[in-house]
Amino acid sequence: MRNPIQHFCYSICLLNLLFISMNLQAISESEMLNQAYQSTYSPDPSPKTIIKNGTVLTGTGLLIERASVLIENNKIIAVGVGIDDDEAQVIDAEGKWITPGIIDIHSHMGVYPAPGLRSLSDGNEATSPVTPHVWAEHSVWTHDPQYTLALKGGITTFHVLPGSANLIGGRGVTLKNIRSVTVQGMKFPGAPYTLKMACGENPKRVYGNRDSEPSTKMGNVAGYRKAWIEAQSYLNRLEEYESKSEEAKELGYAPSRDLELETLVGVLKGEILIQNHCYRGEEMAIMLDIAKEFDYKVTTFHHAIEAYKVADLLAEQGVCAAMWADWWGFKHEAFDMVWENVAMVDQALNGKGCAIVHSDSAVGTQHLNQEAAKALSAGNRSGLDINKARAIQWITLNPAKALGIADQVGSLEAGKMGDVVIWSGDPFSIYSKAEKVFIDGHLKYDNGSIDAFTRTDFDLGIITPEGDRL
Amino acid sequence: MKYFNSIFILTCLFFISAQAENDSRILIQNATVITATEQGTLLKTDVLIEQGIITKVGQNIETTNAFIIDASNKIITPGLIAPHSTLGLIELDSESETRDDSTDHYSAGFSIVDAFNPSSVLIPYNRSGGITSAIVAPSSGAGIYSGMASVFKTDGLLKIEPVAKDVAMIIEFGGSKDSRAANMLMLKDSFDLARRFTTSKSSILRGGYFDFGDYTVRDLVAIQRLLKGEIPLIIRANRASDLLKMINFAKEHRINIIFLGAKEAWRIADTLATESIPVIIDPMDNIPSSFDSIGARLDNSAILHRAGVKILITSQNTHNSYLSRQGAGNAVAHGLSKDEAIKALTINIAETFGLQDEIGSIEVGKHADIVVWDNDPLEVSSFAEEVLIDGNSISLMTRSKRLRDRYLNKLGLN
Known part of the structure; x- marks a missing residue:
């Protein structure tokens, strides 16, 4: 089914997997799509800036006191103690903390924007349980006022997913927190596509209430498997065609395009990353077996309330879990919340776990640092030895890994994008606020200067014609 | 796991004993008391509770036969x-x-x-x-x-x-x-x-x-x-x-x-x-x-x-x-x-x-609904170490903590 090189790829890390296998493709998806829908975001060169004397949480697992971060031309140039540059504009961060830009791996901003109007409710194509052909980016409203609220909370990158009504809900998209009229102008350059899948109560409730399949969890699983069988057979047809000589190709017909199966084939080829809404331990284990049956990888389980019950399994298979700090009880699959979930997932198999704190909420995303603080303190209280330098990764490097963009963001390292937050103090304190937020080296939010803040179109003249919202 | 079990048992025992203590006295000693009154925050202060009611708030309260809660370096607030x-x-x-x-x-x-x-x-x-x-x-x-x-x-x-x-x-x-x-x-x-x-x-x-x-x-x-x-x-x-x-x-x-x-x-x-x-x-x-x-x-x-x-x-x-x-x-x-x-x-x-x-406040005459915090109660990283309702020390066990202990043990993280 898959060649040995591709098999090798599956055994190495996610990122390499992604980029190597992309190169192996005969025709890349962007070529097939005629370069359409690609990111058009291209920041202007940013001024050379040095942020000095701050407490730096690097996102690589270090806390460095009295350290500097040097940014030039949209990129981080250097991080550490004793860095100086005479030409750079200086920002004194004495008494302040510096972190990578915060990444929220589970957002519905833009597809379930504020205000919550029926005409803006574009997150669930709940007309059929398997809709891999829909793309969240085609629903995104680029003037959602929630983006700027998130920016004030330090969010520089967020991942927008379709909702969870469907077994396979469609493609997700990773966006930079940039104001742009077009969604292409917000798209994270080069970020891989993702595919939203959903376990459990939501799909079976939505379709079960209509007396159609699925109405049970076993119906859910049958639905996923049927979809993957079709995808596998489509992939076989594509590969069979590709393996033909040029002459034979000219004589035969190329398999016709199939919008649904193209996305699923992208997953089978390792190009599209599975982001799977899944609460229960036993359902996560089943989803991993489905991935085994069809030879693809689950990247992240989202809302993984019971991840702690299968934390070893997740760590062993290199699957991340994206979790809330304390949400629970809104349905039965969310009943077994433990406050230590994030910390337990993190510590599984001697710290091999990949734990992510996510929001799924336009309120929570503004305070993702506080959600991480709650999860950290719960873990520490239970005797788990986790420090802030590691815990910051739950909202920076780990979501970057799970989105396939860790080579570009998620930590303060030379060569990465200049996405940096200066906090008024320890970001694990409730009193600390994001004071300055840089995206690609540009100051996008400064709580000391109203000018450095571009409001969304929605915010203009909405409370009074002369004034702006916030 | 042993550690957590023993905490659980101790908590239960304390819960049971404190229930029995209700008839006598509880003295919270040496606390930072956020009173939620005009008095604001009082340092190194004691709170005496008798039969579920706050009877004294002050420094160095002397009493006999009281169950002592040492709240040194702790902050207490009204429930x-x-x-x-x-x-x-x-x-x-x-x-x-x-x-x-x-x-x-x-x-x-x-x-x-x-x-x-x-x-x-x-x-x-x-x-x-x-x-x-x-x-x-x-x-x-x-x-x-x-x-x-x-x-x-x-x-x-x-x-x-x-x-x-x-x-x-x-x-x-x-x-x-x-x-x-x-x-x-x-x-x-x-x-x-x-x-x-x-x-x-x-x-x-x-x-x-x-x-x-x-x-x-x-x-x-x-x-x-x-x-x-x-x-x-x-x-x-x-x-x-x-x-x-x-x-x-x-x-x-x-x-x-x-x-x-x-x-x-x-x-x-x-x-x-x-x-x-x-x-x-x-x-x-x-x-x-x-x-x-x-x-x-x-x-x-x-x-x-x-x-x-x-x-x-x-x-x-x-x-x-x-x-x-x-x-x-x-x-x-x-x-x-x-x-x-x-x-x-x-x-x-x-x-x-x-x-x-x-x-609603820590002052004489009120029901002893009091929380002892390990640190600043407004910080999400702080937690309640002790909760009194009507002068009874209440169990802080939850179903969530029971699940946590079971799986910390299973994962070998305890």
């Missing part, structure tokens, strides 16, 4: 009060048979007292987060009236009587399928009906006809209590102009009102202060989620307090009512003073619902 929750009425939001928070049959007079489940799984979670009392209110039902709220403690004792019954009525006003003007008329009509019901009582008793419309006797009796000034009306509304209309309505009918939600309250802060109308706020809810709340903002509570408005801080998530503490911390980050934030979680709520003689 937190949830000013608006469905605690004890809901187990799982998505499962209607586990929900008792609303009705399609009754309106104004719907009392939730008989629905309250003192053994709800949610209650231990919330008291371990420092909530010792809750104003338990019905959710919106068929019309604009939700019904009546009652007060319960979170001690989990298997008793069915509330601390205070039917202390406030709740309505919802704002954007809905029908015009808000029609909702206002319905409200006015129901008040007129309640008045006519009062004046027609003797004729009704003689067998005269009375058209109750969509209401029952108990609904009209409840509205009469509002009109007599016995209870306040909690109005869930957000739009500034709606708040103003409701203030006019309240003046016209001489009723006491409290706003809930009130995302645009900052726009009429001075009026709210002049009219002495308390406001129940979730400080973190700054989303312009509808055209009723376009002006939502994080410093709503700070602006209101500066203007002189009494604020009460809530969490909209009943399962985590204790997260009002996080809301209060965020309000402080956006301009509210720490002292006021604690008051907004305690005494302001007690005063608003007429409970100020019993709970």
Whole structure:
């Protein structure tokens, strides 16, 4: 089914997997799509800036006191103690903390924007349980006022997913927190596509209430498997065609395009990353077996309330879990919340776990640092030895890994994008606020200067014609 | 695992012994006491509790035979009060048979007292987060009236009587399928009906006809209590102009009102202060989620307090009512003073619902509902080490902690 090189790829890390296998493709998806829908975001060169004397949480697992971060031309140039540059504009961060830009791996901003109007409710194509052909980016409203609220909370990158009504809900998209009229102008350059899948109560409730399949969890699983069988057979047809000589190709017909199966084939080829809404331990284990049956990888389980019950399994298979700090009880699959979930997932198999704190909420995303603080303190209280330098990764490097963009963001390292937050103090304190937020080296939010803040179109003249919202 | 088991057993033993101690004395020693009174915060202070009541607050209190809680380097606050929750009425939001928070049959007079489940799984979670009392209110039902709220403690004792019954009525006003003007008329009509019901009582008793419309006797009796000034009306509304209309309505009918939600309250802060109308706020809810709340903002509570408005801080998530503490911390980050934030979680709520003689502050004569925190109670990283309700040390065990211990053990992380 898959060649040995591709098999090798599956055994190495996610990122390499992604980029190597992309190169192996005969025709890349962007070529097939005629370069359409690609990111058009291209920041202007940013001024050379040095942020000095701050407490730096690097996102690589270090806390460095009295350290500097040097940014030039949209990129981080250097991080550490004793860095100086005479030409750079200086920002004194004495008494302040510096972190990578915060990444929220589970957002519905833009597809379930504020205000919550029926005409803006574009997150669930709940007309059929398997809709891999829909793309969240085609629903995104680029003037959602929630983006700027998130920016004030330090969010520089967020991942927008379709909702969870469907077994396979469609493609997700990773966006930079940039104001742009077009969604292409917000798209994270080069970020891989993702595919939203959903376990459990939501799909079976939505379709079960209509007396159609699925109405049970076993119906859910049958639905996923049927979809993957079709995808596998489509992939076989594509590969069979590709393996033909040029002459034979000219004589035969190329398999016709199939919008649904193209996305699923992208997953089978390792190009599209599975982001799977899944609460229960036993359902996560089943989803991993489905991935085994069809030879693809689950990247992240989202809302993984019971991840702690299968934390070893997740760590062993290199699957991340994206979790809330304390949400629970809104349905039965969310009943077994433990406050230590994030910390337990993190510590599984001697710290091999990949734990992510996510929001799924336009309120929570503004305070993702506080959600991480709650999860950290719960873990520490239970005797788990986790420090802030590691815990910051739950909202920076780990979501970057799970989105396939860790080579570009998620930590303060030379060569990465200049996405940096200066906090008024320890970001694990409730009193600390994001004071300055840089995206690609540009100051996008400064709580000391109203000018450095571009409001969304929605915010203009909405409370009074002369004034702006916030 | 042994470690956690022993903590669990110790906690249980302490719980049992402290229950027995209720007849004698408890002395909390050497605490930083956030009193939620004019006295503010007292350092290195002792609190003596006798038979469930605070009898002394001061330094170096001498006593005999008291159970000692050493609170050196700890901070104590009054027990937190949830000013608006469905605690004890809901187990799982998505499962209607586990929900008792609303009705399609009754309106104004719907009392939730008989629905309250003192053994709800949610209650231990919330008291371990420092909530010792809750104003338990019905959710919106068929019309604009939700019904009546009652007060319960979170001690989990298997008793069915509330601390205070039917202390406030709740309505919802704002954007809905029908015009808000029609909702206002319905409200006015129901008040007129309640008045006519009062004046027609003797004729009704003689067998005269009375058209109750969509209401029952108990609904009209409840509205009469509002009109007599016995209870306040909690109005869930957000739009500034709606708040103003409701203030006019309240003046016209001489009723006491409290706003809930009130995302645009900052726009009429001075009026709210002049009219002495308390406001129940979730400080973190700054989303312009509808055209009723376009002006939502994080410093709503700070602006209101500066203007002189009494604020009460809530969490909209009943399962985590204790997260009002996080809301209060965020309000402080956006301009509210720490002292006021604690008051907004305690005494302001007690005063608003007429409970100020019993709970809401640490002062002599009050019930000993007290939380011992390991650190700053407004920090999310702090936690309650000890919770007293009526002078009884309450178990802080939860189903969640039991699950945690089971799986820490299974994962070999203990």
